[in-house]
Amino acid sequence: MHNLGQTRSSQQPNHVLLTPDTFVRTALPGMKCAMAVVHVGTAMGAAFAEYTAEMEKGGELGDTAAQRFIYVTRGSVAVDVGGKQSILGARGYAYLPCGPVHRVAAKEESHVIVIEKPYLPVEKLAAPQVIVSSEDAVTAEALDGDTDLQVKHLLPDEMSFDFAVNSMVYQPGAALSMVEMHVMEHGLLMLEGGGIYRLGDSWYPVTAGDFIWMAPWCPQWFGAIGKVPAKYLIYKNWNRHPLASQK
Ligand code: UGY
Ligand code: MN
Numbered sequence: 001m002h003n004l005g006q007t008r009s010s011q012q013p014n015h016v017l018l019t020p021d022t023f024v025r026t027a028l029p030g031m032k033c034a035m036a037v038v039h040v041g042t043a044m045g046a047a048f049a050e051y052t053a054e055m056e057k058g059g060e061l062g063d064t065a066a067q068r069f070i071y072v073t074r075g076s077v078a079v080d081v082g083g084k085q086s087i088l089g090a091r092g093y094a095y096l097p098c099g100p101v102h103r104v105a106a107k108e109e110s111h112v113i114v115i116e117k118p119y120l121p122v123e124k125l126a127a128p129q130v131i132v133s134s135e136d137a138v139t140a141e142a143l144d145g146d147t148d149l150q151v152k153h154l155l156p157d158e159m160s161f162d163f164a165v166n167s168m169v170y171q172p173g174a175a176l177s178m179v180e181m182h183v184m185e186h187g188l189l190m191l192e193g194g195g196i197y198r199l200g201d202s203w204y205p206v207t208a209g210d211f212i213w214m215a216p217w218c219p220q221w222f223g224a225i226g227k228v229p230a231k232y233l234i235y236k237n238w239n240r241h242p243l244a245s246q247k
Contacts, residue, residue: 008204014215015199016044017206025054030062034106036114039211040187046213047237048117048163050187055106066116068096069165071135071154071233073191075110079103079132086132093154093165095131102130113189115235120162120244128160135167148174164238169231170195170224179221184236186214193230197222 009022018039025035034055041049053061055077061070070077071093079086079094081102088094096102098119104112119127133154140150148171155161170193179198194207198221199214206212214220224230 008206008210010202010204012200012202014218015220016040016211016213017197017199017204018211018213020209028062031060033057033059034061039189040213044213045215046185046187048115048185048187048235050113050115050189050211050235052189053110053112053114055110055112057106057108059106059110061104061112061114063101064116065098066118067098067163068102069115069155069163069235070094070096070104071113071165073111073113076107077110077112078105078107080105081130088132088134091135093131093133093135095128095155097128097130099127100130113233115163115165115187117163117237120240122159122240125160128156128158131155140169143168144177146174146177149176159239162238162240163235165233165235167191167231167233169229170222171229172224172226175223176221179219181217181219183216183242184238185216185218186212186220187235188212188214189233191231191233193224193226193228195222195224195226195230 007022008019010017023037028036034053036051036053038051040046072088076089138152140152143149143151150169152167154165190208190210192208197204197206
């Protein structure tokens with residue numbers, strides 16, 4: 001259905017909204033029995049890459065020289081790293097630092113959100129180690145005291161990490177308390193529910209399945225609308241001096 005050329009997707013200099021009707025699948029080097037929907041990369045001006053890997057049973061991710069964060073949205077995958085195997089089901093995630101070789105293979109038909117970023121070291125600070133966990137094991141915190149807006153920090157609050165990945169759950173009617181403008185860029189995947197996202201000087205209706213990229217200092221605000229909570233997974237670069245190169 002071509003919908004006469006209509007879509008909610010929009011590409012602007014400081015933000016991009018990508019809705020599933022415009023997703024294009026592509027193979028990436030080393031991927032086996034899997035395709036990637038690339039949401040953002042350096043071609044867009046971002047300093048990180050994010051894609052959804054749609055994997056058949058037995059499918060595998062390719063190698064990367066960057067740090068990698070994976071979050072399972074459907075199915076289950078086996079993660080092999082450091083001589084240990086872990087199985088991640090839905091909401092399972094892993095942080096895989098540069099260095100140790102790892103393998104991510106689908107146990108069944110699976111969807112995995114993949115974030116990759118070159119590591120920016122800090123002098124005298126050891127790089128982070130492997131983390132394998134589940135969102136279910138992380139305690140939620142109210143954002144700025146608003147109990148209707150719960151945040152889970154999936155990575156430790158430590159200076160060695162140069163990015164953060166959080167899940168945010170908004171009860172219907174909950175909203176960010178301010179329009180944020182900050183040095184960090186964001187990659188955001190709507191996982192459940194929906195609402196209105198202000199990006200730059202535009203307001204967009206957004207729903208589960210949508211992806212958003214926000215450039216540094218892109219004005220941003222979100223309000224949840226509907227009868228079910230809205231949930232998204234959000235990446236930001238983090239913990240580095242603004243003169244440190246993100247590329
Ligand atoms: O962490 C954040 O910057 C987050 N509050 N931003 C957002 O939800 N757009
Ligand atoms: Mn933000």
